[in-house]
Amino acid sequence: LEEKVLVEEKEELKEEENQLVKLKDDYQNNDIKAILSIPGVNKEWIIPQGNDNNFYLRHLLNGTYDRNGTPFLDYRVNLDSSKKLLIYGHNSSKYEMPFDEVENYVNEDYLKKHPYLELKTEKEIRSFQVFSVYVETKDFSYYNKIKFLNDNDFYRHIKALKNKSFYDTGVSIDKDDKILILQTCSTLSKYQNLKKKYLLVIAKE
Numbered sequence: 001l002e003e004k005v006l007v008e009e010k011e012e013l014k015e016e017e018n019q020l021v022k023l024k025d026d027y028q029n030n031d032i033k034a035i036l037s038i039p040g041v042n043k044e045w046i047i048p049q050g051n052d053n054n055f056y057l058r059h060l061l062n063g064t065y066d067r068n069g070t071p072f073l074d075y076r077v078n079l080d081s082s083k084k085l086l087i088y089g090h091n092s093s094k095y096e097m098p099f100d101e102v103e104n105y106v107n108e109d110y111l112k113k114h115p116y117l118e119l120k121t122e123k124e125i126r127s128f129q130v131f132s133v134y135v136e137t138k139d140f141s142y143y144n145k146i147k148f149l150n151d152n153d154f155y156r157h158i159k160a161l162k163n164k165s166f167y168d169t170g171v172s173i174d175k176d177d178k179i180l181i182l183q184t185c186s187t188l189s190k191y192q193n194l195k196k197k198y199l200l201v202i203a204k205e
Contacts, residue, residue, distance in 0.1 A: 020122050027061045033079055035120040036071065036087060036182075040113065043101055047087060047119075049073040057090075071098050076146050079121060083154055084146065086181045091199070093187035102184050105133045105201045108167045115169075117180060117203050128180045128203035131171035134164045135186045136198045142181060151175035161202050177204040 023046055024032050031048035049072060050056055056072035059065055071089030073079065089099030104110040111130055119126045136142065142161060148154040155175035162173055182201040191197035 020120070029061055029063070032061065033073055033121065037118045037120070038101065038114050039116050039118055041101060045071045045089070045098065047071055047073050049079070050075055053088070057088075068095075068097055074146075080123065082146075083148070083178050084181065085119075085179070086143065086183060088183045091184040091187060097184075099182070099184035102182050102201055103187060103199055105130065106135075106166060106186075106188065106199070111167075111169060115171075117182070117201075119180065126205055128205050129171055130201055130203040131169050131173055132162045132165035132200070132202040133169070134166050134200055135188065135191055136164075136200055137191065137194050137196055140196075142200060142202075143183070158202075158204075161200070171204065173204055179204050 020032060020035065023035075024030055027046075029048065031050055032046055033049045034047040036045040036047050037043065046061060048056060048061060048070060052075055053072075056070045058067060058069050060068075061070055069090050071087055074086040074088070077085050079085065089102065090097040091099045091103055104114075111133065115129055117128045117130065119128065141157070145157055148157065152175060155173075158173050158177065158179055161179075161181075180203050182203075184199050186197040186199040188197075188199075
C-alpha cells in the first residue's frame with residue numbers, strides 16, 4: 001500500500017511538473033513558477049516571479065499591458081528555501097480582478113470551509129494553513145522584513161502577524177514554520193478613505 005501511495009504521489013508530481021512546463025511553453029514565459037489554489041474553490045492562479053515587484057502589477061503572463069495585472073511572487077524570495085513567501089494580486093469593488101476571491105477570508109465562515117492554500121511547483125505540492133487574516137494600513141514590516149537574524153527573530157515576526165488577525169483561527173505557529181502571505185487591496189468600507197489598505201491572508205506550511 002505504501003509503495004502504491006508513493007507511486008501515485010510521484011505520478012501526481014510529474015503531472016504538475018509537466019503542467020508548469022507546458023504553461024511556460026504556452027505563454028513563452030520562464031517567469032512562471034507555481035500554481036496557487038484554494039482547495040474546494042474552482043479557481044487557480046498561475047504565479048510568475050519577475051525581476052522586480054512592478055512589472056506584473058500591470059502586465060499579463062504573455063507580457064501584454066493590462067491594468068488587472070497578474071498575481072505574482074515577490075522577486076526577493078526563493079520559492080524553495082525562503083521561510084516567508086509573498087504573493088501579490090489586485091482586488092477591486094468595481095471591477096473583476098484576479099484576487100477578488102481572497103477577500104472572502106475576512107469572513108470566518110469562509111476560512112472554516114477553506115482553511116488551506118495550495119502551491120504547486122515543479123518540485124512539489126505544498127499545503128499552507130491560514131492562521132491570520134487582517135487589513136494593514138501603516139505597519140509594512142510584513143513586506144519589508146524578508147531576512148531574519150535567527151529563528152527567534154522570525155518567530156517574533158510571525159507572532160505579531162498572528163496577533164493582528166480579525167479573528168482567532170485556532171492555528172498555532174512556531175519558529176520552524178514556513179509561511180505564505182497573500183496580499184491584495186481591501187474593499188472594506190471601514191478603510192475606504194485610506195490610501196494604503198492591504199488585506200493579508202497569512203498561512204503556515
